[in-house]
Amino acid sequence: MPNNNALTLNAVNSFYGDSHILQDVSFNVTEGRVLALLGRNGAGKTTCMNTIAGLMKPRSGHVSVFGRSIEGATPEAICHSGIALVPQGRRVFKSLSVTENLVVAKRRPAPSGRVVWDVEDIFKVFPRLEERRSHPAGRLSGGEQQMLAIGRALMTNPLILLMDEPTEGLAPQIVAEVGRIIGQLRELGLSIVLVEQHTNFALRLADDVVIISTGEIVARGTAADLIQDSSLLNNHLGVH
Numbered sequence: 001m002p003n004n005n006a007l008t009l010n011a012v013n014s015f016y017g018d019s020h021i022l023q024d025v026s027f028n029v030t031e032g033r034v035l036a037l038l039g040r041n042g043a044g045k046t047t048c049m050n051t052i053a054g055l056m057k058p059r060s061g062h063v064s065v066f067g068r069s070i071e072g073a074t075p076e077a078i079c080h081s082g083i084a085l086v087p088q089g090r091r092v093f094k095s096l097s098v099t100e101n102l103v104v105a106k107r108r109p110a111p112s113g114r115v116v117w118d119v120e121d122i123f124k125v126f127p128r129l130e131e132r133r134s135h136p137a138g139r140l141s142g143g144e145q146q147m148l149a150i151g152r153a154l155m156t157n158p159l160i161l162l163m164d165e166p167t168e169g170l171a172p173q174i175v176a177e178v179g180r181i182i183g184q185l186r187e188l189g190l191s192i193v194l195v196e197q198h199t200n201f202a203l204r205l206a207d208d209v210v211i212i213s214t215g216e217i218v219a220r221g222t223a224a225d226l227i228q229d230s231s232l233l234n235n236h237l238g239v240h
């Protein structure tokens, strides 16, 4: 039976200074499933991802990974607990080669039970990166940089992958390729949180959906439920 609590947020509140952004955010990610976190611009999706990854400290509430609290943990410790962030905007090291970008992300051997990734495994999933292994990352196309950002996250041997707008600014053909890769990673048993502006793309890929609006969760369900009840999408995302 898959664990229903691969990732759990319980009444999480995050602030930027006095601005109260995440307001009692709670949701669960089930092991091996893709959860799409959808919402309009500025709804709080990136804040939520950064809070889970430990880049922002919640003022209250709890985040746990497979039942273990990561409260107060550093981003490095959170990474070691099995969470990897593919950040918005990719943030690859532009002057380093493709291989160097992957190697710097490598960390100690993963606890047993995890899929363990090395550079050659990444190249099997992303053959285009292998062809460009010696190129500086800054000279890759946007799509290739996105593949590299995903590859770099995989090098930490995660259990849970947080993907913040992985298709932003990419051509439709590359968006489809990113979708194929997300499906492949789910097949390997990874649990995935996918932040997306492309609602239809996200609904096609996701098992579960959470909608956030001005920092509050306003709807949740399976992707199939949301596709059936399009009023929720209309009300909260303006999708027709």
Ligand SMILES: Nc1ncnc2c1ncn2[C@@H]1O[C@H](COP(=O)(O)OP(=O)(O)OP(=O)(O)O)[C@@H](O)[C@H]1O
Pocket (backbone or CB within 6 Å): 016, 019, 021, 039, 040, 041, 042, 043, 044, 045, 046, 047, 048
């Ligand atoms: N560094 C910051 N300082 C202050 N306010 C911030 C900061 N970053 C984001 N915000 C505010 O927090 C709110 C949530 O932003 P966030 O980036 O999490 O939204 P988002 O849903 O990811 O939006 P987008 O799709 O535009 O990336 C917005 O009102 C935004 O203006």
